[in-house]
Amino acid sequence: MELMSNDVHKPVRCGTSIKDGVDKVQFWRVFLKHYAHPLKDWVHMWPENPKDYREKMGRYCQEVKKVGLEVMKAIVESLELNPSYITKEIEDGMQVMAVNCYPPCPQPEIALGLPPHSDYSCLTILYQSCQGLQIMDFEDNTWKAIPHIPGALQVHVGDHFEVLSNGLYKSVVHRATLNRDSTRISLTSLFSLGMDDKMETAKELVDDQNPKKYRESSFRDFLDFLSTNDFSEGNNNFIDILKIKNYN
Ligand SMILES: O=C(O)CCC(=O)C(=O)O
Numbered sequence: 001m002e003l004m005s006n007d008v009h010k011p012v013r014c015g016t017s018i019k020d021g022v023d024k025v026q027f028w029r030v031f032l033k034h035y036a037h038p039l040k041d042w043v044h045m046w047p048e049n050p051k052d053y054r055e056k057m058g059r060y061c062q063e064v065k066k067v068g069l070e071v072m073k074a075i076v077e078s079l080e081l082n083p084s085y086i087t088k089e090i091e092d093g094m095q096v097m098a099v100n101c102y103p104p105c106p107q108p109e110i111a112l113g114l115p116p117h118s119d120y121s122c123l124t125i126l127y128q129s130c131q132g133l134q135i136m137d138f139e140d141n142t143w144k145a146i147p148h149i150p151g152a153l154q155v156h157v158g159d160h161f162e163v164l165s166n167g168l169y170k171s172v173v174h175r176a177t178l179n180r181d182s183t184r185i186s187l188t189s190l191f192s193l194g195m196d197d198k199m200e201t202a203k204e205l206v207d208d209q210n211p212k213k214y215r216e217s218s219f220r221d222f223l224d225f226l227s228t229n230d231f232s233e234g235n236n237n238f239i240d241i242l243k244i245k246n247y248n
């Protein structure tokens with residue numbers, strides 16, 4: 001498998017778990033990840049099999065990007081920021097597509113497909129083929145299963161919108177659970193600014209009463225974090241290293 005790689009900086013790669021053979025704890029997942037925007041820059045690097053993969057996934061990526069942009073613009077507007085605020089950077093930004101496959105697991109109660117985490121993105125749009133996604137409800141600190149509704153897409157705020165909004169929006173903590181008898185597939189589309197564009201808290205949302213709560217960071221900063229973070233050692237969230245301690 002020529003695309004197998006633990007190098008998280010590769011624009012197209014597949015693997016098992018998160019960094020198989022590197023992390024101490026392994027997760028019950030096989031995945032393919034690839035960049036998707038602008039499509040023409042990346043599509044030739046995607047798998048050639050199945051034969052219609054590039055065409056169908058290309059279409060999905062372009063359509064889901066349109067939905068993502070609408071939602072992201074609405075969030076920026078809800079923060080009462082100028083509508084043109086970072087819109088161009090978001091439009092031109094990165095789109096990463098993760099195709100996750102979780103095979104049937106003989107002991108689903110003692111394993112996970114993915115550990116609890118929040119996404120680094122501004123926004124994530126997820127499709128699941130059957131139930132398995134859970135989100136942490138901080139009202140009562142319990143996991144809530146996201147029901148499988150055919151054709152429905154799940155939308156998550158990611159770390160970079162938590163940073164932009166100075167914590168008015170919180171990134172969604174989620175995990176992937178497993179099924180005993182069936183394979184589960186999810187398609188995760190992550191939208192962020194460009195590779196080296198720093199996401200920072202909107203200046204309009206910072207004043208004496210509301211000090212800046214987060215450090216700025218880019219998608220590349222996240223990848224550097226991912227390449228060294230061991231998900232078995234607890235403190236796994238990118239957002240936690242962005243938090244300015246006195247204010248969080
Ligand atoms: O498979 C799922 O439901 C979750 C996938 C996910 O969290 C991710 O790809 O970041």
Ligand SMILES: [Fe+2]
Nearest residue numbers: 117118119174
């Ligand atoms: Fe995720």
